[in-house]
Amino acid sequence: MSKIFAKGLVCPLDKNNVDTDQIIPKQFLTSVSRDGFADAMFFDWRYLADGSPDPDFVINKPEYNGASILLTRANFGCGSSREHAPWAIQQYGFNVIIAESFADIFFNNSVNNAMLLIQLSKTNIDLLFNRCQQGPQHWQIDLASQEILFGNNAALGFNIDADIKQRLLSGLDFIGSSEQLNSQITDFEQSRKASQPWLG
């Protein structure tokens, strides 16, 4: 396996509290499919009222065409539990999001789709935004060594939960690994029924 988990162009989205209603508005949630959300990502910011792309929105700028790493600020993904939000971001082409913090449910949903979410201090996030101001950035993410590699031997380390790291590196089946505890689940069900029969 390559040491590099992801690499690519960085798109800086300089906003706090980007909520899931912004990431994917409600009209796209009526689908029964898991696919087809790429064009819906950031819909209200990305398109003007007439449906044409808003040239001022960072994602639409030609220099960020093909970006695969999203850099943003605090509390990204706050709001609803819609998994359509990470689906849209991933289907557009981002597999890594770097932010000062993430909302809990969004974070779990992203990890469950094998996306890497990197949380850094505000100081480091400021540094990364400064780098982006110098021109389009191409970074590599080494998950094994927990480093963002900027090229020219420059790197920035990050922390990640050991369990999540393992899951991302080995591609463990989310449901399958819990099913390995099947006999313990059955035991729990039986003792629950005995001690709290009203729960069924």
Next chain:
Amino acid sequence: MGHAFSTTSSSAKTLYQKIYASHVVGKLNPSTDLLFVDRHLIHEVTSPQAFSGLKLANRKVRRPDLTFATMDHNVSTQRRSIDAAGETSRKQLEALAANCSENNIPLLDLTHPDQGIVHVIGPEQGLTQPGMIIVCGDSHTSTHGAFGALAFGIGTSEVEHVLATQTLPQQQAKTLKVEINGELSAHVTPKDVIMAVIAELGTAGGNGYVAEFGGSAIAAMSMEGRMTLCNMSIEMGAKAGLIAPDETTFAYLKGKAHAPQAEHWDAAVQYWQSLYSDADAVFDKQVEIDAGSITPQITWGTNPEQVIAIDQSVPSPASFTDATKRDAAERALAYMGLAPGQKLTDCQVDVVFIGSCTNSRIEDLRAAASVVQGKQVAAGVRALVVPGSGIVKRQAEAEGLADIFKSAGFEWREPGCSMCLGMNDDRVAAGERCASTSNRNFEGRQGRGARTHLVSPAMAAAAAIAGKFVNIATVSSEQAAIQKETRYE
């Protein structure tokens, strides 16, 4: 389930830690436990992909008897018909019905008289009980924490995981205690309390925490008030809101359809009485708020921490020392069409929405109706009341509240999520200003370009009558004065 308590050495535990420990099935790795889920609530929007995933992997629903479904997000509130909200909505509702019937999952569909918003019907049906772990593919699952249940929103992959295993991998969250002591002033509601808490802690202040609310103001609160409080704990990023169950909780649950029946009732109550944070339990963070200091609240911006008291002025971006908050305030003011220093009581409203899992219960409708009684919705204002469930609707009709709303010019609708998120055709148009009893004032939440101001039901009702925002405390004292004069005549 005594074995579950052996995970830590300290004996003093918070309520959250007690519930967590009693649900540990086993360890997946040193930091992650597998927790048993007592109740899984599902709805049409976040479940279809989970059922497809199950089918694809040849898995079955492990405990359909612990799973419960309703139709709410997508339904029309104009008429109770599966095809009333358009073709794609119909397909999604049909997918839920088919998935429930194939898997023997009970469903309150549109033909059922009790159908309603998932977080309104759970408690109403007695499905929500103290000490449970309750999950649902909806962030406002935090509502059920009002009963001393650990309840939180999950994504669709997790819905699939719970369907397959009736468990969920979890790590221990940090604990936050929000202590609210003292008496609430007249016209200050649980909605105002939670908005004041969010203003204090910020929209990310609860990230990584489970928030337990306590103190004399909480003890005095009704179950419906506690639900409103816990409902919006997600708006400060908390994983869950939690209130220790007490006599108010037990009295609410007694006799509910799915509550413990007679032969188990005493044993259940005895267990529930053990569900509180030990006196010497240590919280990771604690805040204290004086209930008497809280006044009627209103949001001015585009996230739920951008809140002021109704008698305050819209803040100037320059007043924020934090640069990112300053930028956010500038953007929010532009989006909301507001200027610094402006009074919201000078702002006209176009739409009034009374409903949502935050404020669509009978007490909410009573509070709104008491303001509306004998008055008319202002010219040019579109006002709607969307009861949270069939039970709420019938009770409001029996009490005469529906007639008060209808004769004042409000639309009286069928139960559903409606204009809180505008998945159906209940939307606010671009540039329109809405007084809303819902929970999120995000850009575009109620419709593209919609300007949402979150308020309590009484404040929303007062705005509908006046055609602009009003300070409910002032209106009510005027009203009281008028009533007094009338009496003396």
